[in-house]
Amino acid sequence: MDVTHDMNGQKKWMQLPRNVVIGNGVINEVRDVCTDLKLIDNALVVTGKSTKGIAGEIVQDSLQDAGQNVELVISESASMKEVERIRKHAIESGTRYFLGVGSGKTIDVAKLAATELEVPFISVPTAASHDGIVSSRASIKDGRTTTSIQANAPMAVIADTEIIANAPYRLLAAGCGDIISNCTAVLDWQLASRLQNVQFSEYAAALASMTAQILIDSADSIKPELESSVRMVVKALVSSGVAMSIAGSSRPASGSEHMFSHALDRVADEPALHGEQCGVGTILMMYLHGGDWKRISDALKLIGAPTTAKELGIEDKYILEALVLSHTIRPERYTILGTGLTPDAAEIVARKTKVIS
Ligand SMILES: NC(=O)C1=CN([C@@H]2O[C@H](COP(=O)(O)OP(=O)(O)OC[C@H]3O[C@@H](n4cnc5c(N)ncnc54)[C@H](OP(=O)(O)O)[C@@H]3O)[C@@H](O)[C@H]2O)C=CC1
Ligand SMILES: O=C(CO)COP(=O)(O)O
Numbered sequence: 001m002d003v004t005h006d007m008n009g010q011k012k013w014m015q016l017p018r019n020v021v022i023g024n025g026v027i028n029e030v031r032d033v034c035t036d037l038k039l040i041d042n043a044l045v046v047t048g049k050s051t052k053g054i055a056g057e058i059v060q061d062s063l064q065d066a067g068q069n070v071e072l073v074i075s076e077s078a079s080m081k082e083v084e085r086i087r088k089h090a091i092e093s094g095t096r097y098f099l100g101v102g103s104g105k106t107i108d109v110a111k112l113a114a115t116e117l118e119v120p121f122i123s124v125p126t127a128a129s130h131d132g133i134v135s136s137r138a139s140i141k142d143g144r145t146t147t148s149i150q151a152n153a154p155m156a157v158i159a160d161t162e163i164i165a166n167a168p169y170r171l172l173a174a175g176c177g178d179i180i181s182n183c184t185a186v187l188d189w190q191l192a193s194r195l196q197n198v199q200f201s202e203y204a205a206a207l208a209s210m211t212a213q214i215l216i217d218s219a220d221s222i223k224p225e226l227e228s229s230v231r232m233v234v235k236a237l238v239s240s241g242v243a244m245s246i247a248g249s250s251r252p253a254s255g256s257e258h259m260f261s262h263a264l265d266r267v268a269d270e271p272a273l274h275g276e277q278c279g280v281g282t283i284l285m286m287y288l289h290g291g292d293w294k295r296i297s298d299a300l301k302l303i304g305a306p307t308t309a310k311e312l313g314i315e316d317k318y319i320l321e322a323l324v325l326s327h328t329i330r331p332e333r334y335t336i337l338g339t340g341l342t343p344d345a346a347e348i349v350a351r352k353t354k355v356i357s
């Protein structure tokens with residue numbers, strides 16, 4: 001098997017989910033998937049406040065009907081304190097495996113707690129808002145700072161298209177923004193490979209950009225409440241996750257546009273969704289790359305994702321502040337941002353791309 005190395009140079013297996021189940025009503029297949037993976041007792045379902053009634057309890061009931069011991073906990077934030085709380089709960093209740101049933105923050109908490117306890121983890125997303133539903137990374141927040149931590153990839157991903165189609169459409173549109181952001185992430189990675197000879201995977205880069213291109217070409221068929229749209233987006237998120245696993249880093253799916261989104265999380269009073277910010281970041285960074293930023297903007301508009309500060313619900317001044325701050329977010333990751341934008345250059349890019357007016 002191919003091996004990659006993490007940032008500390010340690011050997012790391014290329015981890016991929018073993019079962020990916022996508023379709024209408026597949027939440028009812030959770031117990032079959034668990035049986036297939038020999039996960040037959042002592043489950044801990046980590047779910048969210050709203051998603052508990054939408055999917056968390058269905059998963060709990062179905063595993064209990066199969067004779068398993070199942071505990072359910074609600075997680076409200078993706079903080080280290082929360083991971084610690086859930087980890088303790090799991091130890092006390094003899095948990096043998098975790099299911100993260102909900103949105104991004106719920107899945108991250110379950111994923112990291114499972115990694116720390118070295119037990120399997122199953123991802124059951126109720127929304128397709130970003131590729132964290134399938135990846136081997138967990139984003140943990142400390143105040144306004146987010147840290148992306150290496151974790152174990154889910155053993156299985158079970159994405160019920162009916163549940164995801166009934167989630168607020170804004171979450172699916174955000175997922176599209178996260179996929180489209182592969183366009184600039186790959187350009188940044190190529191640039192870093194040319195300028196700094198960083199490790200580069202042609203396969204991971206090709207998969208990530210092809211996934212984004214397919215979605216851009218199909219933008220007019222992504223619509224609210226359509227299970228076919230959900231299926232397309234979930235498959236693209238899985239492909240992005242696989243690209244990151246091949247690369248052994250988030251490089252194929254996270255570049256300057258993600259740095260911009262992370263910077264916005266730090267400076268904005270009320271940040272928007274991760275995928276929404278990454279989509280707008282892609283417009284801005286594609287302009288800096290000298291690429292076809294309008295094509296990105298048009299695709300996001302067709303999908304119904306934000307393309308402006310106003311649509312993000314973020315004041316122009318925070319967009320400019322984040323643009324100037326972006327290059328400091330992950331200094332080891334070389335991107336088109338280079339040593340940073342001056343405030344006047346930031347204003348030009350934001351105005352030319354109509355992100356601010
Ligand atoms: N691991 C990774 O690689 C990545 C992780 N992230 C992280 O993920 C988090 C963002 O995730 P994201 O999903 O965008 O947002 P949130 O996790 O903040 O979820 C948004 C809201 O949607 C609700 N929700 C989810 N599904 C449904 C549904 N079917 N019906 C009704 N409401 C629903 C959630 O309810 P509830 O209250 O039940 O949770 C929550 O209130 C951040 O912490 C970010 O840092 C982002 C990118 C990549
Ligand atoms: O969001 C991601 C990919 O879409 C993960 O990227 P980060 O490494 O920037 O957290």
Ligand SMILES: [Zn+2]
Pocket residue numbers: 130131178253254258274278
């Ligand atoms: Zn992302």
